[in-house]
Amino acid sequence: MEQTHKAIQDSIREKAKELLSSKKVDVIVGFGEGTLPLRATPIFIRSQEEADRLIWNSYCENNLATYLYKLSQFKVGLVVKGCDARSVIALSREKRFKHDQLYLIGVPCQRMVDRRKVKKAVKGEILRVGEQGDEITVEGEDFKKVLKRDDFLYPSCQVCIHRTPAKADVLVGNPAEESPLVEVHPDVKDFEKMSPEERWRYFEKEAGRCIRCYACREACPMCYCTECFVDSSNPKWIDKGLSPSDVDFYHIVRAYHQSGRCSGCGACERACPMEIKLTYLTQKLNQDVKELFGFETGVDPDASPPLSTYDIEDRQEFIK
Amino acid sequence: MPFLQSLMDEYDLFAPAQLAEGVSVYKKIDQTEEVDLSISNAQKPAKEIFFPQSETMFRYEKAGKESRITSTEEIKRNRILLGARPCDIQAFSLIDHVFAGKEYTDTYYVNKRKATTIIGMGCDHPLSTCFCSSLNGGPFQREGSDLFLIDLGESYLVELLTEKGMAFQKNKFFEEANEKEISLAKGVEGKAAEKIKAAIPVEGIEKRLDQMMESPYWDRVQEKCLGCRVCTYLCPTCHCFDIMDEARTNKGRRVRNWDSCLSSLYSQETSGHNPRPTNRERTRQRLMHKFNYFPKNFDRIACVGCGRCTLYCPAHFDIRQTIKEIQEGGDK
């Protein structure tokens, strides 16, 4: 795996240099080394000399498409995983950027490692991380532990069947084999086993930790409304405090607004400082949309978003 | 936990507790089992105890043209904050400046503060992101605590530091510490101090920033910021809030909720004008407030080095790095 990462990283750098020197793009948005183990960080590269700061590893977890709105004035070279590319396609359907503004550097994704899960597997602070093949080595002051990489992947990555970007101007690395590690999102599976009452309780408990920092919203490339419904003062849909009803309201609508738009990247869940589970909501909506309308976000660049269209034969047995 | 129970019999007890695996806050304790003193750096800082994220300021009821307002500022039962670490406690002394104030006293904050005895606790496992020592703090700093606990494994060494602390002198759960225990505590303290390796150069940062208001550096700083509120809400010194009414027909309440300078709405005026229209101005405001404006007003930097903003930023923004870059003159 390490070798793959290294090879991909080299290709990203090479491509970035080429794009910048030929002035095909003004800026490359990619990942750079984090200052902490288990973390990478979004970086913005504007000159060839800086391009060697670009990296690729198991912690490139952000969906960089979320930065596009800030860069509307520039030609952008964007490093995308499969899910990020799907967001870009979805955004493109919603006419969020100019046709020739983007250059996608597609990376067939090796699935990202869930840093929190890794942290919870050991006692004490992790100070160093290494990766060898399908093993992750974590070291702290008084421990060293080897973990099986596959056991520590993000849930949204475990179910992913679009690891290779559906659309990219260049692909760095070979297309990945598109089969899921698990068939159903583990959190959706667990949730669906519960009774309705248990489900509601679980949902309220998760949402109950919300501090309304809106990191889930800001991390999501599809959350770009000029005025989010939570911020509207007239009409005021919900209050801004921590009343369970208001918090539930926010989480239902934030998720539901992603119907047919969510790429399943999991950026929302990864962004949450309170570790609220969120992808069991969006992933379920994705499943529904696939089942009901045969639609998957950002896979077919020409398909209309399902909630902006219809089929005369759509299901309606629930309508009196 | 008879000691905790005895505290709860007399006080409202606030302490760190886990909400989910790896996620903790300071909260009012209903059952002693909730208390988890091993949590050294809870996601949400202890400021919540005095400055809750969402707080009713008063309730009102309207009848015809008349209305009646009922205040919620009074604290009916004394409180104990148990197990807060020195960084969070140091932060109180910073936001005290704001809420106690010279001209106006924020009764909600001050009432809670006065009614609370703080039992601080030595932080024996500082993280690599901690840099309290660079900001006049330290993992065993006592300032601000009324009592101070040091974890000796089987027992705690308790130091009674203030008048409020001395009230516990006769507590039946406390015994006189012996030499061995005292020296053991010193060992724990020394070990923790060694652990904080990060020396963050804050010296002179206020002056440096005086020159940087229009620096292109802020364009760089803002780049990866998503504009969420994690760093401000989880910061023990951030204290901005919004005031809103929550109405239901004839009744309702006025509420204050935490607010964040990183939100575009924060400074959005009704006219449509926004003095801080982009992330550039907003990230600048956050850092300026901590390292320039606050020191100008109160002679202290509004950062205690707890590292939360760095740990929890979804884009992995590292304030330690930013401070260094500022000190090096910005855009490097």
Place this chain on the structure above:
Amino acid sequence: MVNGTKSSWEPRILAFLCNWCSYAGADLAGTSRIQYPPNIRVIRVPCSGRINPLFILKALQNGIDGVLISGCHPGDCHYLTGNYVGRRKSVTMRRFLQYLGVEEGRVQFSWVSAAEGTKFSQVVEEVTQDIKKLGPAKQFVKLED
């Protein structure tokens, strides 16, 4: 009110009726003097496609016990396709609420044309019975605190 003793409790149901069919259907029920339970409060909307899922949640938050959304039959939409688009929102929202564990039957949907005064009264009757069985809404109501 939301709470109250069981015997005296009557559900409050909010009905979003499209202007062209269901509202006219309700009107017809009225002018034809067809009886139906008085538990519904009507909000007239231009089209069932106008329903923003926020409306449903807001109603439930405010203590409404049930929500009915009614529009023109497929093919009859005054705006040609509004009800078709609305139907997709309805099915996804309905499934999502179900998934979350919101009681089934709190939110219901119907097609009622301008000529279907009788059907309108039947729908209201059914919905009211369903909601009565469920009892007062509690799940999503914003409590006074």
Place this chain on the structure above:
Amino acid sequence: MNNPYFPVPTVVKKALVETSDRMLRTLELRFLKDEDAQAFHFVPGQFCELSLLGKGEAPFGIASSPTENGSLKFTINKAGVVTTALHHIEEGAEVGIRGPLGNGYPIDLFQGKNVLVIGGGFAFTTLRSLVTYFLHPENRNKVKDITVIYGARTPGLLLYKEELAEWAKRSDIRLVVTVDQGDKDWKGKVGLVPNVLEEAAPAAENTYAVICGPPIMIKFTFPKLMALRFPNERIYTSLEKRMKCGIGKCGRCNIGHLYVCKDGPVFSYAQLEKLPRDY
């Protein structure tokens, strides 16, 4: 302890729509309790938070003068939730008030000097307070010449028309009213405030200028004052920023280390020059 967030009850004694576009409405408020009225001391330039329970609070400059005993006036521009509600309430309705807040105009500094008041549009409210204050017989001797230049886009948008007419008749104040665009009944001046200022300004010596208006007016007026050799220390303005608490706690209205609500809203240009352009 006094809770500074508590609104004190007042009632609407009189309400008057000021302008032809009906966007500005003046409310005259009277304290419900005498002790509240007696405890309320303010200087022109200060503001209050007006609150309608269930709607919220918003800050407004006090438009009346401390010399007008018995009631307080506020002129409200209909813009957001609270201001719209304040436009709809009727006489006799209850309005909560917090204040006076902020610093107000430096009246003591003006002693023995000439005062030049420049206003534009609906920002004339606290300027009306200031002028009315100095026109009061007890205070008229405190300052020398008073010159007022007031402009609005159209005649219909001028505030306090009756008072303007009265001031025009007086000999102890020089009033120049101008509109950007006249109408068939308008007999007065037509011209933009900055241009009118050039013609009508008194000598800069011994004169303090107070200027309030829309940003665009300020932008063009300020250079004219500079050209007229007004030093920065003698030009004052009142700033607006989004506010909530009004008492320097909630954070949002800062410009650099100063808070508009507590350290302002009145600042001299000399002060502003030292502050970041964050407004």
